[in-house]
Amino acid sequence: MSDERRYEPQEIEPRWQQLWADERTWEVTNDARAGTQAGTGGAPAAGAEAGGAGSVGKAPKSYVLEMLPYPSGEPHIGHLKCYAVGDAIAHFHRRLGHRVLHPMGYDAFGLPAENHAIKTGVHPRESTAASIASFQRQFRSWGISIDWSRELGTHEPRYYRWTQWIFLQLLHAGLAYRKEAAVKWCPNDQTVLANEQVLDGHCERCGAAVEVRQLEQWFLRITDYAERLLSDLADIDWPEHVKTMQRNWIGRSEGAEVTFRCDALDVDYPVFTTRPDTLFGATFFVMAPEHPDVLRLAQGTTYEQEVKDYINRALTESNEERGSLEKAKTGVPLGRTVTNPVNGEQIPMYVADYVLLEYGTGAIMAVPGHDERDHAFARAYGLPIRRVIEGASEPAPPDFAPVDGSGAQDGESWERSEQSLPYTGDGSLVNSHPDFDGMHNREALGAIVQWLDREAKGHASVNYRLRDWLVSRQRYWGCPIPVVYCDECGMVPVPEEQLPVELPDIEDYSPRGRSPLAAAEDWVNTKCPACGGDALRETDTMDTFVDSSWYYLRYCDAGNDEAAWDPAALAQWMPVDQYIGGVEHAILHLMYARFFTKALADLGHLDFQEPFRALFTQGMVTKDGAKMSKSKGNVVSPASIVQRSGADTARCYILFVGPPDQDADWSDEGVEGVHRFLGRLWRLAAETAEREDAPAGQTPAQPAAGGVYADGAPAPQGADLELLRKTHWAIDKVSADMRRFAFNTAIAAVMELLNECSRLRDEAAVSVQRFALSIAASLLFPFAPHVCAEVYDLLNGQRVWEQPWPQADPAMLERDVYELVCQVNGKLRDRVKAPADAGPEELKELCLMAPNVQAHLDGKEVVKEIVVPGKLVNLVVR
């Protein structure tokens, strides 16, 4: 009796994991001539072959990569989801006959390990090693099909040696540079941050309010790549919202740079504007408090002290306070004027904190008639507001009712009044210049830019929001920046043959506003590689996003100690065919990695422009609708689920709960349901495996793709045919779903197939039953590898992962009779059986004869018939 059978993942899973580890099943070599994994191990499949399987030497490559984890503590549910998705794709691609590269590594440098070290004194290397060990254990217990021979950690000298090498390449190319700048400083983490790491004026990592400091720092010239980072988005298969986020972050605006001259100081101030058409409406000029010239300008004027005070206040104010939109506009006159190049007007200069140094040139022409912010400022300080564009369709005031036309005059006068300003729409130029007045502003924009260009007072210009990437960090646990400072030679790059510059051990990890590395005197004091004299090492380390900007390249040739990679290895695997990770990296990591790829390509090290051909972003896993966190106490640990229900259950559940790109709420009941399903699959298979086979001749040699019945055997019918049809339907459905990441419906289809197996258990032939269950295991294998390997082995004594992906028999997908939907006036009224080959006329007749259709026709006249063969007939009656 079946009561004795128990599905025991705790027994099944380690057994298969051991076999995969012993046989190194998921390792691939860089030798393109090596065979594929699927299709080479077993006998040739009886049925149709999956594309490519078995055609040794011609197997296409597939590089499937999940974002590498930051090893801290234990993997969480988000990791489980990410790797469950990636592993499903990796398995699917293998079974389609691809050579699949599916590696794993650790983004091991970073602040949490260092902060832990500050608290406990445990070296970050040790705590990181412990976390990595825990991640390794769990990944193995999940049965993820990783090529462990390529494993890497970004904190290993044999890895970061090449991170440093890349840094030097960028340095030599002028893409890495040092500059003093107003930078974002996190007072809690005691380090500078990249623009991308500041959210709402707070440190992305720890949440502390960010301060501005004037510091000399290392930058990478990502802005050189703004245009290509933007335009190449068109060539990659990424989710639209991620592309949009990157576009917004790059923030391209077209406009003009216009020069305003300050005669008093004999200085030209260029400003960037997207609205050169409003130049004639510029009535004042504003500079950012951080602008280096502000103090000089105010010097000697009556406003000098006031300006000083204002700047001090603005600079000490947090970004948050300063950035609030509700805040009234403030500012101080500089006591100087500049010349508006289009009309020679002298307009007053101001300093105001609504102008940002980091955007454009840090100074603006203010057009209060046509810009909300300038308008608010002008109103606050009593500055002139001039209309230079008149909209043809400016909105009428709410109380203006143009019903009878008599109000037109009122509307007109209202429209002309200052109350309708600022007007930010389009219209005709007024009060500007005889050459431009009356012109539509879009036209005038181009004309004015041309004029500026001719007069050498400006030119068309494109501005980006993107800033250069600040990469130096005043912290210990990161990749040392490979340069030294020599009194004689200045900044000297460490020669490549001296790499890696190894991170020294230190006693005290506490940050003190400079890198803790500065305390390692033996290490800091060194000799200049150029002149041999005394020199000091750079004590800042690199942002960890540098480490993760090239790791996908290293996997292709992870064991290479002679070079970062062999170009032949990259040629074999890159680019990544499918990248998988969370949306939280939509901007940071994904932009930086694209930048690295383009820069390295320009330097001749790569021959492709985009690292990740396709991207899939998985949704978050929540519990009770909230993000899991220790403080909320709603953390679901993968380890405990795996222990209780098995890895197959955990992986299947996380994919079954909903579309994987959407957020999903964890439910323990849902897990139970999936566990029951896998148990049913296993039990039914175990039971079927023991049943007597049908008489010889009806049993297929292989339950693989094609037909079950040997040639010459009678055609299947009844329950056999029904089950076969369902099986081929499932093959078709799951195959299509895999390609669109619809894993939830793929699993549901296998559930349907299994339900059908249960239902027809006693009616269908054992051979058919076996076939159906084998296919169920085969289709489910990418999600639940252990139990499916077990089931397939029980039924066939074969390794499912060596079988090509099943193919549906088109004949089995067709039905000779189907249910025709009969509608009257678009409403479902009846269903009748219709032959598959029936023509429109026949279908119409069938529909007309359907009893419930007749009831609804009831003498009415049929005015139109819509016939959709294979689907429905709709009768329109009157």
Add this chain to the structure above:
RNA sequence: GCGGGCGUGGUGGAACGGUAGACACGCUGGCCUUAGGAGCCAGUGGGCGCAAGCCCGUGUGGGUUCAAAUCCCGCCGCCCGCACCA
């Protein structure tokens, strides 16, 4: 404010413009058990009806269509990203 996305049973979610609610959870009833937190079977959007069946139903109001959860327009609500970006 700008950009992107989403609104479907008690719940998670299905549905090339063509049978709304697949699959699963939960719930109800039954079978089997000394027992059930095991397994199996049946039912389960709302309303009316003994039934056949009828009516209503995908946030909301319009529109296109023989036919709309799906396409278009206007609202309402929620989520995400950016945000004084000149």
